Amino acid sequence: MKDLFNPYKLKGLELKNRVIMPPMCQYSVDKKDGIATDWHYLHYVSRAVGGAGLIIIEMTDVEPDGRISDFDLGLWSDEQIPALKKIVDACHSYGAKVGIQIAHAGRKAEDAEVPVAPSAIPFDENSKMPRALSTNEVKEMVEKFRSAVQRAVKAGVDTVEIHGAHGYLIHQFHSPLTNKREDEYGKDLTKFGREIIQAAKAEIPEDMPLIMRISAKEYVEGGYGIKESIAFAREYQQAGVDIFDISSGGEGPIAAWGRPGTHAAYQVPLAQEIKQALDIPVIAVGRLDDPILANAVIGNEAADLVAVGRGMLRNPYWALEAAAKLKKETTTPKQYTTGF
Ligand SMILES: Cc1cc2nc3c(=O)[nH]c(=O)nc-3n(C[C@H](O)[C@H](O)[C@H](O)COP(=O)(O)O)c2cc1C
Structure with a gap:
């Protein structure tokens, strides 16, 4: 039987356990330059010490106006690498593997003077009107x-995790509600995402798996559901995605009937359906x-990996405490063993 503390291997990625820290914006860049600060260092390294197998x-963001806020991380310049x-x-050095979520906020770039999007449709009535990207700009x-x-x-x-969820740019392209284009990127809703996946695959080593986060279900009136997300995820899989990270929503104001579950494990059925279908x-x-x-999700084979955000x-020691509670072996830093 698999459990949360079994190692995980896919291609060249080897994790000591199946506990993931999911991407969580810190809005903590100092100088609007997209460069990680001491805060980011402490924040991520603490979770490595705390036993997470993979930290995402x-x-x-891929350009300054692709940020939700001017205080988000960026990778549009070599100066952001060190x-x-x-x-x-x-x-x-503390035993965790590291991924990074690469993204563009599209029409949800709140600090951009004029955000860009597939089509000039704002997120809601309080949001800025985005400008539709030209075909060349999409390329x-x-x-x-x-x-x-x-x-x-x-x-x-x-x-690397490509951010195709939560109503950001890639999601805006594959959702029929936000993509009303008449060019090749509107006739084929996954073309933009597929081209990004193919470009990413060409840049990462052959044995490095590519992750993509998607919203498997929209919560706006008339939004897509699991049937549609299985279909577009299949296209992304064929383009080169190795692992899907299954979230939901984020595309617009939530319809009264579409409110997401607030109960434990509310997105697990979506993850399981994608896993089985693809x-x-x-x-x-x-x-x-x-x-x-979390352990039951792995044991029941509803998912291969579990992410714990909030x-x-x-x-930060969630993984170490989980191992203690589940009575599973893990590597506790020697300085902390007496604590466990
Ligand atoms: C402060 C905060 C920031 C977040 N930022 C991101 C992000 O940058 N990218 C993303 O895909 N999801 C983001 N999320 C969503 C989380 O990755 C996660 O999917 C969500 O919190 C649900 O998991 P949880 O119930 O374990 O917190 C964020 C969540 C929180 C609480």
């Missing part, structure tokens, strides 16, 4: 993703803070 660094490399190296955007991935590899990451490894996330529940914001 927060949404890191601070990330320092974090990656330190996490490695340039693919190249911006490529360059950011290339820089992530230079920073020493073990895997026969592909998946990460489950969302209210899985109870180690017994639980790890509260407790």
Whole structure:
């Protein structure tokens, strides 16, 4: 039987356990320069000391106007590599593997003067009106993703996660509600995402798996559901995705009927459906803070890996405590063994 503390291997990625820290924006860049700070260093390295098998660094954007806020991380310049490399190296020395989420916020770039999007449709009535990217600009955007991935590899990451969820740019392209284009990127809703996946695959080492986060279900009126997300995820899988990280929502104001579950494990059924339909490894996330529940998700083979977000914001040692609670072997830093 598999459990949360079994090692995990896919291609060249070897994790000591199946506990993941999911990407979580810290909005903590000092100088609006997209460069990681001491805060980021402490934040990520603490979770490595705390026993996470894989740490996925927060949404890191491919251009300045691709940030949710001016205080987000970026990888549009080589100057942003060294601070990330320092974090990656330190996490490695404490036994964690590191991924990074590469993204563009699209119409949800709150500090951009004029955000860009597939079509000029705002997020809601309080949001800025975005400008539709020209076909050439869409192609340039693919190249911006490529360059950011290339820089992530230079920073020493073990895997890359493409952010195709939560209503950000890639999600905006594959959702029929936000993509009303008439060019090739509107006639084929996954073309933009597929081209990014192919560009990313060309930049990462052959044995490095590529992760993609998707919203498997939209919560807006008329939004897509699991049937549609299985179909587009299949196209992304064929383009080169090795692991899906299954989230939901984020695309717009939530319809009254569509409110996401607030109960434990509410996104696990979505992860399991994608896993079974595509026969592909998946990460489950969302209210899985109870180690017994997180362990059951792995034991029941609903998902291959489990991510714990807010639980790890509260407790950097979530993984060490989970191992103690589940009576599983893990490597506790020798300085802390008496604590356990
Ligand atoms: C402070 C905060 C920042 C987040 N930032 C990101 C992000 O950068 N990228 C992303 O895909 N999800 C982001 N999320 C969502 C988390 O990765 C995770 O999917 C969500 O919190 C549900 O998991 P949980 O119930 O374990 O917290 C963020 C969540 C929080 C709480």
